[in-house]
Amino acid sequence: xxxxxxxxxxxxxxxxxxxxxxxxxxxxxxxxxxxxxxxxxxxxxxxxxxxxxxxxxxxxxxxxxxxxxxxxxxxxxxxxxxxxxxxxxxxxxxxxxxxxxxxxxxxxxxxxxxxxxxxxxxxxxxxxxxxxxxxxxxxxxxxxxxxxxxxxxxxxxxxxxxxxxxxxxxxxxxxxxxxxxxxxxxxxxxxxxxxxxxxxxxxxxxxxxxxxxxxxxxxxxxxxxxxxxxxxxxxxxxxxxxxxxxxxxxxxxxxxxxxxxx
Amino acid sequence: xxxxxxxxxxxxxxxxxxxxxxxxxxxxxxxxxxxxxxxxxxxxxxxxxxxxxxxxxxxxxxxxxxxxxxxxxxxxxxxxxxxxxxxxxxxxxxxxxxxxxxxxxxxxxxxxxxxxxxxxxxxxxxxxxxxxxxxxxxxxxxxxxxxxxxxxxxxxxxxxxxxxxxxxxxxxxxxxxxxxxxxxxxxxxxxxxxxxxxxxxxxxxxxxxxxxxxxxxxxxxxxxxxxxxxxxxxxxxxxxxxxxxxxxxxxxxxxxxxxxx
Numbered sequence: 001x002x003x004x005x006x007x008x009x010x011x012x013x014x015x016x017x018x019x020x021x022x023x024x025x026x027x028x029x030x031x032x033x034x035x036x037x038x039x040x041x042x043x044x045x046x047x048x049x050x051x052x053x054x055x056x057x058x059x060x061x062x063x064x065x066x067x068x069x070x071x072x073x074x075x076x077x078x079x080x081x082x083x084x085x086x087x088x089x090x091x092x093x094x095x096x097x098x099x100x101x102x103x104x105x106x107x108x109x110x111x112x113x114x115x116x117x118x119x120x121x122x123x124x125x126x127x128x129x130x131x132x133x134x135x136x137x138x139x140x141x142x143x144x145x146x147x148x149x150x151x152x153x154x155x156x157x158x159x160x161x162x163x164x165x166x167x168x169x170x171x172x173x174x175x176x177x178x179x180x181x182x183x184x185x186x187x188x189x190x191x192x193x194x195x196x197x198x199x200x201x202x203x204x205x206x207x208x209x210x211x212x213x214x215x216x217x218x219x220x221x222x223x224x225x226x227x228x229x230x231x232x233x234x235x236x237x238x239x240x241x242x243x244x245x246x247x248x249x250x251x252x253x254x255x256x257x258x259x260x261x262x
Numbered sequence: 263x264x265x266x267x268x269x270x271x272x273x274x275x276x277x278x279x280x281x282x283x284x285x286x287x288x289x290x291x292x293x294x295x296x297x298x299x300x301x302x303x304x305x306x307x308x309x310x311x312x313x314x315x316x317x318x319x320x321x322x323x324x325x326x327x328x329x330x331x332x333x334x335x336x337x338x339x340x341x342x343x344x345x346x347x348x349x350x351x352x353x354x355x356x357x358x359x360x361x362x363x364x365x366x367x368x369x370x371x372x373x374x375x376x377x378x379x380x381x382x383x384x385x386x387x388x389x390x391x392x393x394x395x396x397x398x399x400x401x402x403x404x405x406x407x408x409x410x411x412x413x414x415x416x417x418x419x420x421x422x423x424x425x426x427x428x429x430x431x432x433x434x435x436x437x438x439x440x441x442x443x444x445x446x447x448x449x450x451x452x453x454x455x456x457x458x459x460x461x462x463x464x465x466x467x468x469x470x471x472x473x474x475x476x477x478x479x480x481x482x483x484x485x486x487x488x489x490x491x492x493x494x495x496x497x498x499x500x501x502x503x504x505x506x507x508x509x510x511x512x513x514x515x516x517x518x519x520x521x522x523x
Contacts, residue, residue: 010386013383013386014383014386017380017383018380018383020383024371029371096363097367099363100369103334103335103361104384104385105357105384105386261336262337
């Protein structure tokens with residue numbers, strides 16, 4: 001290992017330890033954190049795609065069981081990144097063991113990044129497993145890998161940061177469940193996971209464009225299938241803007257200590 | 263050598279607004295009818311390096327607020343805190359403070375050994391260094407047999423030991439113990455006293471809060487009595503007894519607290 005890398009590791013031991021702790025939490029609870037969401041999403045592919053897909057005509061020239069795969073992967077990854085961080089941070093605050101981290105010699109951005117890492121690990125594990133299963137079951141292509149990588153990076157940043165923010169704000173377990181069940185899940189379903197928004201009549205077609213998750217799903221669908229309901233630059237741009245806003249929100253909370261410290 | 267801890271003009275008003283903090287930083291009170299609960303006001307305290315210092319006061323006196331401000335767990339409304347001459351929020355200052363909180367705040371996902379190893383990591387220890395020290399701490403606190411047991415499955419006494427072992431893991435120069443023997447049986451209390459005393463003999467500065475007056479009498483070289491966020495008196499146990507014309511520290515404490523009612 002070069003001297004520069006060793007020096008970097010020495011300077012960032014706190015960040016590395018916190019990131020490892022968050023990743024360990026995901027891996028220790030693997031049956032809940034990884035297997036359960038992978039099974040749930042794969043069942044969507046089996047039930048809606050393979051069972052009913054034969055009765056639904058192709059969308060944008062793509063078989064229905066293939067069309068729904070990108071949206072389902074995006075939805076599963078978004079929920080995983082969000083709910084992992086929201087529950088991990090809330091639990092740490094609730095049991096007060098976050099104090100061990102807040103009193104440690106770490107910079108605010110290191111604490112923020114370390115706490116967000118678990119959601120990224122969990123989302124990548126779920127996304128990877130679903131991709132392998134989808135490749136076996138549906139032959140879904142990856143037409144634009146760079147666009148897909150960029151869109152997934154924005155997704156991870158957006159929902160991992162949002163999870164940390166909600167974990168810091170939440171006063172009860174119900175509150176972080178509320179954001180998942182009442183905001184993320186409905187917006188994902190209405191953002192075109194199971195259909196092309198172009199098929200919707202007015203005004204639902206136009207209303208769908210107010211849904212931020214619509215842009216995320218389309219960016220990821222373009223990466224997989226090469227088709228999108230909006231130009232991919234716009235889809236990526238909206239997703240990147242939302243990710244930047246969530247990161248700024250989360251960073252400002254850790255910098256000021258607002259909500260984290262009385 | 264600079265003081266181990268130096269607190270000047272510490273004020274903490276909970277639910278304070280940014281405007282309150284600005285006013286207080288200019289030594290001005292918040293506008294009437296504004297601001298939250300005032301836990302500590304204009305509090306000064308100097309603790310010399312190597313001393314064993316006790317902070318006594320009833321519930322709600324502001325002890326935990328002062329400790330939390332020192333350890334960067336709350337945002338002080340006003341005031342300055344230095345640890346061995348460094349501002350308390352500097353990374354160097356944080357690295358040399360160890361805190362065992364009143365609440366048993368152990369990470370429920372980690373076992374005993376992991377709790378110590380991760381804490382070492384947060385405080386900048388290398389993996390090898392953390393392993394060596396974690397082994398040492400498990401031996402000292404008789405936790406070796408429970409190395410692989412997660413915190414929620416430990417008995418109350420074991421959790422207390424682990425809390426103390428975690429606070430000492432990174433070999434801090436200033437150790438803050440917030441009611442470390444609360445809810446602990448007599449034997450373990452004596453054992454913890456022995457360890458804390460040995461730590462102090464090795465040159466570590468100790469700030470102890472406790473409701474057990476005999477504990478303060480037994481261990482502390484100097485004691486501060488606080489109430490309502492204010493320092494009432496500061497002296498040795500003998501000095502406090504003489505100041506309040508009392509036979510015991512308990513009597514001195516009761517008189518000191520009663521004198522303000």
